[in-house]
Amino acid sequence: MRKVVFVGGSSYSGTTFLDLMLANAIDGFSCGEVNLLFNPYRQHHFNINCSCGDPHCLIWYEVKRAGPDNLYATIFRLLPNVSYIVDSSKDPLWIQRQTKNLICSEIAVENVLIWKTPQEYYHSCAKRGLERGWESAWINYHKLYFRMVNSWHAVPCSQVVASTDSLRMICECIGLDYFEGKHRYWEKIHHMLFGNHSAKRHLYQKGTDAYEQSRKVQQDSFKRFANQHQQQSEGSHQAIVSESPPLVSSDHFKPSKTQIADQIVKVLEFTSVARCGDQISEKRGQQLAKMINGLKASKVYELRRRSRRNVSTRTMQLYMQMKSR
Numbered sequence: 001m002r003k004v005v006f007v008g009g010s011s012y013s014g015t016t017f018l019d020l021m022l023a024n025a026i027d028g029f030s031c032g033e034v035n036l037l038f039n040p041y042r043q044h045h046f047n048i049n050c051s052c053g054d055p056h057c058l059i060w061y062e063v064k065r066a067g068p069d070n071l072y073a074t075i076f077r078l079l080p081n082v083s084y085i086v087d088s089s090k091d092p093l094w095i096q097r098q099t100k101n102l103i104c105s106e107i108a109v110e111n112v113l114i115w116k117t118p119q120e121y122y123h124s125c126a127k128r129g130l131e132r133g134w135e136s137a138w139i140n141y142h143k144l145y146f147r148m149v150n151s152w153h154a155v156p157c158s159q160v161v162a163s164t165d166s167l168r169m170i171c172e173c174i175g176l177d178y179f180e181g182k183h184r185y186w187e188k189i190h191h192m193l194f195g196n197h198s199a200k201r202h203l204y205q206k207g208t209d210a211y212e213q214s215r216k217v218q219q220d221s222f223k224r225f226a227n228q229h230q231q232q233s234e235g236s237h238q239a240i241v242s243e244s245p246p247l248v249s250s251d252h253f254k255p256s257k258t259q260i261a262d263q264i265v266k267v268l269e270f271t272s273v274a275r276c277g278d279q280i281s282e283k284r285g286q287q288l289a290k291m292i293n294g295l296k297a298s299k300v301y302e303l304r305r306r307s308r309r310n311v312s313t314r315t316m317q318l319y320m321q322m323k324s325r
Contacts, residue, residue, distance in 0.1 A: 001106065001107075001108050002076055002083055002084065002106065002107045002108070003083065003084040003085070003107065003108040003109070003110060003174075003175070004072050004084070004085045004086075004087060004098070004102060004107055004108070004109055004110075005022060005084060005085070005086045005087070005109075005110045005111075005112060005174060005176075006087050006088075006089070006095045006098070006099070006109070006110070006111050006112070006149075007019050007022070007086060007087070007088040007090070007112050007113075007114065008090055008092065008095060008111060008112070008113045008114070008145055008149065008152065009088075009090055009113060009114040009115055009157075010090075010115070010116070010121060010137065010138055010141040010142070011090075011124075011125075011137070011141075012116075012121070012124035012125065012128070012196070013114055013115055013116045013121065013124070013157055014114045014116070014157035014160060014161070014199075015088040015090050015114055015195075015196070016032065016033075016088055016192075016195035016196040016198075016199040016200065017160075017185070017196070017198075017199035018088070018112070018114050018155075018157075018160060018170075019031075019032065019086045019087075019088035019192070019195070020185035020190060020192065020199060020200075020203075021160075021167055021182060021183050021185050022086045022112075022167075022170070022171070022176065023084075023085075023086040023185070023188075023190065024182050024183075024184070024185040024187070024188050025176070025177060025179075025182070026081070027081060027082055027083040027084065028082070028083075028084055028085075028086065028176075029075060029079060029082045029084070029085045029086065029191065030085075030086050030088075030190045030191065030192045031071075031075075031085055031086060031087040031088070031089070031192070031193065032051070032087075032088060032089075032192035032193040032194050032195040033088060033089050033090065033193060033194040033195050034063075034071065034087055034089055034193050034194075035068075035087075035089035035091055035094040036089070036193070036194050037060060037063070037064055037193060038064070038067075038068045039091075039094070039309060039313045040313060040316055040317070041309070041312035041313050041315075041316050042316065043316070043320070045194070045316070046320055048060045048061065048064070048193070049193075050191050050192075050193065051190050051191060051192040051193070051195075051200060051203055052189050052190065052191050053189075053204075053210050057191065059075070059078060059079075059191055060191075060193060062074060062078060063075060063078075068097075068098075069101055071098070072085055072098075072102070072107060073105070073107075076107075084176065088195065091309075092141075092144045092145045092147070092148035092149060093144075093148060093302075093305060093306060093309065095111070095148060095149055096148040096149065099149075108175075110153075110174040110175070111149055111151065111152035111153065112152065112153050112154075112155065112170060112174065112273075113145065113149075113152045113153070113154045113155070113268070113271075114154075114155050114156075114157050114160065115142075115154060115155075115156060115157065115268050116156070116157050116158070117156075117265065118135065118138055118255055118258075118261050118265075119253055120157070120158065121134065121138045122134050122135075122253050122255075123253075125137075126252065131252070135255050135256065135257055135261070136257075138261070139257060139260060139261060139264065140297065140301070142264045142268075142295070143264075143295055143296060143297040143301075144297040144301065144302065144305065146267070146292050146295050146296045146297070147296040147297045147302060148302070152271060153170065153173050153174065153271065153272070153273045153276060154267075154268040154269070154271045154272050154273065155169075155170055155272065155273045156268075156272075164182070164183050166273070167182060167183055169273045169274060169276065170273050172276070173273045173276035173277075185202070185203075186202045186203050190203060197214045197215070197217045200214050201214040201215050202239075260295070263291060263294075263295060264295060266291070267288070267291055267292055267295065270288055271288075
């Protein structure tokens with residue numbers, strides 16, 4: 001049966017490289033953050049640059065013409081050898097909408113949620129100069145995800161980076177074939193859209209224009225730590241390595257909402273791929289459901305996020321229309 005795998009996760013949590021690893025198979029296809037093709041809110045979202053590097057690649061033009069409701073059916077039609085698609089759009093609102101569209105089809109749906117601890121997430125934000133609001137961003141993402149997504153398999157980013165065992169467990173859990181070397185996603189040509197350049201730069205050979213462009217985007221995002229990060233990353237091209245030492249002192253890590261963050265971590269740990277297939281008691285299942293329900297974002301927050309997304313998209317579309325005149 002054909003399948004769509006949604007990879008969720010807050011920003012800078014490893015969604016792009018997990019997407020690419022899962023799609024690294026002859027019958028796999030990586031979408032990347034394809035939601036931005038239909039809901040652009042930045043100027044570069046209007047540039048359809050397929051990661052395959054072929055300027056004549058028309059896959060995404062065909063997909064855009066077909067519309068978001070026919071997204072996956074169009075890819076399966078254009079690429080009949082593909083049996084599963086990986087979508088790392090991350091947005092819980094997008095995942096819910098697309099899941100609803102797929103329910104009545106013969107396409108199965110699986111959800112994988114990759115996550116970082118609050119401290120790991122703080123360091124990922126801080127080295128990009130995005131410390132402000134990091135805690136609310138981490139908490140609000142997971143609360144909205146719990147509201148919009150019914151079931152998922154969670155996996156810590158640190159474990160995916162540290163060992164291929166986690167990738168194997170994910171594949172077994174969601175029904176994908178695992179093979180030795182599946183983590184070496186750069187050995188395949190992908191058609192990914194957007195996504196994190198820390199992961200995407202491995203798709204290209206050093207010295208090529210595509211590599212240099214990806215590297216520049218990556219370095220520009222690290223603000224004042226660009227030189228240090230370049231030194232750390234240059235030696236790890238086309239290799240999965242453990243997280244580098246934090247570029248920002250832990251002294252600046254001062255969370256204020258530890259109680260709710262700890263509850264979210266408990267849910268993520270209990271829904272881990274490591275527990276896939278485990279039998280849980282009815283009482284334990286009820287306790288987990290109660291905890292998740294207590295953490296879900298409110299309907300008001302959901303509507304506010306929908307409204308903000310629609311306004312951002314419409315505003316950028318109008319701006320680009322005016323700019324093109």
